[in-house]
Amino acid sequence: MSKKTIYGIYDDxxxxxxxxxxxxxxxxxxxDCITPFPVHGLDVAMGLKRxxxxxxxxxxxxxxxxxxxxxxxYMMIKDWPMDFGGKPNWSLLHNLPAFIPITFxxxxxxxxxxxxxTFLLKGKIxxxxxxxxxxxxxxxxxxxxxxxxxxEESAHVSKMLTDSGAVELRxx
Amino acid sequence: MxxxxxxETLVLGDKSYHDITEDICRPIEGKPNKYWxxxxxxxxxxxxxWAVCLSYTIGTGLGVWGLNRTVGWAWDITNFVxxxxxxxxxxxxxxxxxxxxxxxxxxxxxxxxxxxxxAVLCAATYIIAHMGRxxxxxxxxxxxxxxxxxxxxxxxxxxxxxxxxxxxxxxSLAFWYTGLIPDFAVIRDRAKTRGRKIAYTILSxxxxxxxxxxxxxxxxxxxxxxxSTPLVLSVHTIVSFDFATSLVPGWHTTIFPPYFVxxxxxxxxxxxxxxxxxxxxxLTLENYITVYHVDMMNRIILITGSIVxxxxxxxxxxxxYSGVKxxxxxxxxxxxxxxxxxxxxxxxxxxxxxxxFWFKKLRESLVATFIISIFVNIGMWFERFVIIVTSLHRxxxxxxxxxxxxxxxxxxxxxxxxxxxxxxxxxxxxxxxVIALSELKTILKTSGSQSKKGTxxxx
Numbered sequence: 001m002s003k004k005t006i007y008g009i010y011d012d013x014x015x016x017x018x019x020x021x022x023x024x025x026x027x028x029x030x031x032d033c034i035t036p037f038p039v040h041g042l043d044v045a046m047g048l049k050r051x052x053x054x055x056x057x058x059x060x061x062x063x064x065x066x067x068x069x070x071x072x073x074y075m076m077i078k079d080w081p082m083d084f085g086g087k088p089n090w091s092l093l094h095n096l097p098a099f100i101p102i103t104f105x106x107x108x109x110x111x112x113x114x115x116x117x118t119f120l121l122k123g124k125i126x127x128x129x130x131x132x133x134x135x136x137x138x139x140x141x142x143x144x145x146x147x148x149x150x151x152e153e154s155a156h157v158s159k160m161l162t163d164s165g166a167v168e169l170r171x172x
Numbered sequence: 173m174x175x176x177x178x179x180e181t182l183v184l185g186d187k188s189y190h191d192i193t194e195d196i197c198r199p200i201e202g203k204p205n206k207y208w209x210x211x212x213x214x215x216x217x218x219x220x221x222w223a224v225c226l227s228y229t230i231g232t233g234l235g236v237w238g239l240n241r242t243v244g245w246a247w248d249i250t251n252f253v254x255x256x257x258x259x260x261x262x263x264x265x266x267x268x269x270x271x272x273x274x275x276x277x278x279x280x281x282x283x284x285x286x287x288x289x290x291a292v293l294c295a296a297t298y299i300i301a302h303m304g305r306x307x308x309x310x311x312x313x314x315x316x317x318x319x320x321x322x323x324x325x326x327x328x329x330x331x332x333x334x335x336x337x338x339x340x341x342x343x344s345l346a347f348w349y350t351g352l353i354p355d356f357a358v359i360r361d362r363a364k365t366r367g368r369k370i371a372y373t374i375l376s377x378x379x380x381x382x383x384x385x386x387x388x389x390x391x392x393x394x395x396x397x398x399x400s401t402p403l404v405l406s407v408h409t410i411v412s413f414d415f416a417t418s419l420v421p422g423w424h425t426t427i428f429p430p431y432f433v434x435x436x437x438x439x440x441x442x443x444x445x446x447x448x449x450x451x452x453x454x455l456t457l458e459n460y461i462t463v464y465h466v467d468m469m470n471r472i473i474l475i476t477g478s479i480v481x482x483x484x485x486x487x488x489x490x491x492x493y494s495g496v497k498x499x500x501x502x503x504x505x506x507x508x509x510x511x512x513x514x515x516x517x518x519x520x521x522x523x524x525x526x527x528x529f530w531f532k533k534l535r536e537s538l539v540a541t542f543i544i545s546i547f548v549n550i551g552m553w554f555e556r557f558v559i560i561v562t563s564l565h566r567x568x569x570x571x572x573x574x575x576x577x578x579x580x581x582x583x584x585x586x587x588x589x590x591x592x593x594x595x596x597x598x599x600x601x602x603x604x605x606v607i608a609l610s611e612l613k614t615i616l617k618t619s620g621s622q623s624k625k626g627t628x629x630x631x
Contacts, residue, residue, distance in 0.1 A: 036189065036358070037613040038386040046383055053391045061399070075314060075323035084327055098327045101410055105335040108403045112343045112396060116350055119392050120377065123385045125353065129378025139358040139381060139610075141189035 004154050005031070007134040008145040008166035013039045016143040019164035020045045023145070026160055034134065034144040057115040064110025068103040134170060182276055182619040185459040189613050196609045197359055199455045201368075204602055207454050215594035222588020225581045226301060234304045236581045243564045243576040248302040249414075250556040251586050254439070255295035255593075256337070256411055257432075257552060260404055261440025262288030263344055266351075267400035270393065275615050276468055279460045282355075282608045283451060283600075284444050285348040290596040291443075292341045294589045299337070301585070329413035336410040340403060347396045353379045354389070355605040381610075408436045415559065422502035422563030425490065431483035435552060438476035438522070441469050442548035449542050451601060460607055463536050470535040473548065477526030480555075484523065498568065506562045510575060514558050521551020 010016040013035065020042065023030055030046055033039075043050075073092050076082070081089045089095055120126060135142050145166070149157045158169055187195070204212075229236055239246055262284040269277035300306045311317075312334045314324050324331050356376035363369040379385070412432035415423035445466065452461040491503040506515045525547040534540040566573045600606070617623050 033383045035381050035383070035386065037354075037381070037610045038390050039383075040614070042383050043387045048383060048387060051384075051388045051391045053388050054395050057395045057399075071314065072326045076326050080323055082325070084325060087327065089327075095327070101332040101406065101413075102326060102335045104402070104406055105332075105339040108343060108399050108406075109335075109339045111399055112346060115392060115395060116346045119350070119388055123388060125377040125379055125385070127374050127377055130373055131378045131380040133361055133380065136361055137190075139354070139361045140193045 002151045004149055004151055005172045006147050006149060006154060006157055006161065007170040007172070008147070008161035008164070009135050009168040009170065010143040010145065010165060011141065011167050013042075013143055015165040016145065017041060017045055019145060019161075019166065022164040023147070023160060028147060028149075028157060028160060030145060031148045032146045034138050034146065036137075036139045036141060036143070039143070053115060053119060056118050057111045060114035061107045061111030063114075065103050065107040067110065068106030069099060071106075072099045072102060132172075134172070135168075177624050179619065180276070180464045181621045181624050182279065182462070182464070183460060183612070183616055184462055184621050186622050187459065187616065187620060189616065192609055192613055192616065193358060193362070195457070195460070196355075196605050196607050197362060199601065200359060200603060200605065201362070201364075205454070208598065208602065211594065212598045215591045215598060218588050218591020219595045220588075220591075221584050222592055225584035225588055226297065229301055229581055229585070230306055234302070236579060238577050238579045238582060240574055240576070242567055242572045242574045243561060245302075245560050245564065246576050247557075247578050247582045247586060248298045250553065250560055251589060252295045252298040252302075253411060253432075253556045253560075254553050255291045255298070255589070257408065257436035257439045257556075258443045259288040259291035259295065259340075259344075259440065260408060260433075260436035261444050262286070262291075263340075263347075263400050263404040264437055264440065265444070266347065267397040267404065270397040271401060274468075275619055276465055278612045278615060279457075279462075279465055279607055280444065280448060280469075281611075282348075282351065282604075283448060283606050284440075285344065285351070286597065286600045286604070286606075287440075287444060287447060288344050289341070289348060290593050290600075291440075292337070292344065293596070294593050296337065296341065297589065297592075298585075299333075329410065329417045332410045333414055336407045340407045343396070343400060343403060347393075347400060350389070350392065350396075351608055351611070352604060353377055354381060354610040355608065357381070358609060359605065405433055408433045420563050420567075421496070421498040422506070422559065424499075425487060427483055427486055427490070431480065431487075434476045434479035434483065435522075435555060438473060438480055438526075439548060439552035441473045441476070442545040442552070445469055445473070445541055445545035446549065447597065449538055449545075451606060455601065455606060457607065460612070463538070466538065466541055467532075467535045470529045470541060473526050473545075474529040474535075477522060477529075477548070481523040484519070501566075502563055505566055506558055509562065509566070511558065511562045511565070514554050514562065518551050518554040518558050521547045522555060525551070 008019070010019060016033065016035070017039065020030060020033065024045075024047070033042060033046060035042065069092075072095075076089045076095065077092055083089075134144050134146065138144050145161065147157055147161070154171070161169060183192075185191075237246075237248070262281075265277050265284040266281040269281070300309050303309055312324065312331065353376055356372050357379040360369060360372035360376050363372055409429040409432065412428035416425060416428040418424060448461055449466070452458055488503055491499045494500075505511075525544050528540070528544060529535050534544075561576050565576055
């Protein structure tokens with residue numbers, strides 16, 4: 001049984017959305033869809049789970065806030081307390097108001113950058129990566145549905161793709 | 173999918189997805205026209221002059237500037253605050269308007285964000301330069317040092333600024349670049365020449381628009397917008413703390429944070445107008461950056477300009493009402509002292525000219541918008557000059573009262589920084605997609621001119 005990947009090429013996102021439902025109803029597993037822009041409802045139609053990127057960002061932000069406060073506490077209260085204009089730095093509680101701006105900046109710094117890094121690593125979006133582009137206009141105005149199947153079943157899958165509205169088929 | 177035809181059409185000219193791709197990739201794939209070359213030549217010369225002035229400053233020392241013992245901050249910090257303020261519009265457009273689901277942001281967010289990056293870059297050069305010994309700039313960071321474990325003072329607004337500006341710059345850069353990745357992939361997939369293919373493959377980080385990638389992409393954009401919104405407000409708040417936490421009359425006021433933030437948005441939108449009115453013409457993007465977009469931005473200029481006007485008057489009132497004679501003198505001196513011309517330039521440009529935008533005709537006139545935007549840019553520069561120099565030049569000790577006049581080096585650094593900014597922007601317009609085309613395609617079916625016709629047909 002040799003494996004085969006079939007790409008159904010659509011020319012409209014609404015036809016692709018209907019196609020995704022049609023194909024899934026026929027119990028064919030869709031490997032992926034490649035679109036030139038985010039198509040709303042596509043992830044739901046494909047049955048993708050919600051991304052946890054926002055939760056990750058919240059955790060990174062909390063970590064950033066903790067790091068920021070700990071850093072300032074260590075430097076200004078623990079390691080080398082100083083008397084600035086009669087406002088001594090001897091307790092975290094008394095100094096907290098002055099620490100708020102930097103705590104906030106540290107929160108944002110960590111939440112934003114670590115989230116972006118997570119996004120890049122999870123999607124393997126990195127400089128030097130050369131992707132396989134199934135259709136030269138997939139980033140322009142073509143919508144691609146990718147189905148992994150076997151040599152035997154390819155005829156059936158191809159027919160289903162054409163029935164669902166694909167204007168062109170490509171195999172790999 | 174379709175929305176009410178009462179809502180403005182955001183993409184004119186019956187475009188298809190492919191037309192959008194073509195229109196936005198054309199300037200990158202073609203040869204630049206002669207206007208681009210003329211603009212680039214002028215900007216690059218100014219940039220070189222900036223490099224000369226900066227090298228002279230660093231090589232010789234701050235004595236080459238016109239600063240004296242009384243006026244220790246002048247054009248350097250004026251330019252710094254001016255540039256930082258200009259940067260704020262980019263984040264406001266891409267983050268705040270995203271949270272408010274304003275679709276008209278999509279045609280302008282990319283170039284406005286680019287403007288943010290370049291403006292903050294210009295601003296940062298003043299901070300580094302005004303330190304006098306820029307090779308010791310790392311002293312502002314919380315690093316252990318060889319003089320014993322003496323750390324930076326986290327109670328100081330200047331240290332807050334180090335954190336705020338660097339966070340703002342790096343987060344804006346990340347926001348801008350992640351948005352660019354799918355659009356670089358568009359150019360990569362269309363590339364005809366080998367060099368362009370390689371360059372845009374690297375720039376696009378191997379992006380492919382799978383459903384999962386887009387899902388994460390949208391979530392990330394939303395979260396970045398959510399955290400950039402308080403960030404952009406915090407940055408100019410902290411910049412205003414540089415003044416407000418001091419005891420100088422004219423600086424020591426609690427109105428500074430909101431007043432600075434409004435002023436920043438005001439000046440930023442003016443700069444966006446100045447830039448985009450030229451860009452849409454030179455790159456023939458009239459179908460994407462429409463009169464409606466210009467009108468919307470003019471409304472924001474009108475609102476923030478009015479907030480700034482109210483702040484000026486409030487400041488004046490509070491100076492009288494406080495009963496502090498030093499504060500009262502500082503404000504009278506601004507209005508009628510030797511720097512009266514700076515104060516009244518500021519008042520005219522910032523308070524009176526934006527009020528013209530109450531007239532719909534002027535809001536929708538490109539010529540009027542361009543002229544008023546230049547006025548606002550000038551006015552906001554004078555605002556910072558007035559706040560900084562007029563508050564300092566007559567301090568508590570009348571024997572040290574003095575005037576400030578800039579040297580050719582300071583003038584060169586200011587004019588040259590405009591060259592630096594435009595050099596960067598022109599390169600951006602040449603090699604990067606100036607409109608977020610992948611994002612723009614998502615609104616074509618709801619807000620394009622064809623869909624609006626469709627709505628009429630169905631009725």
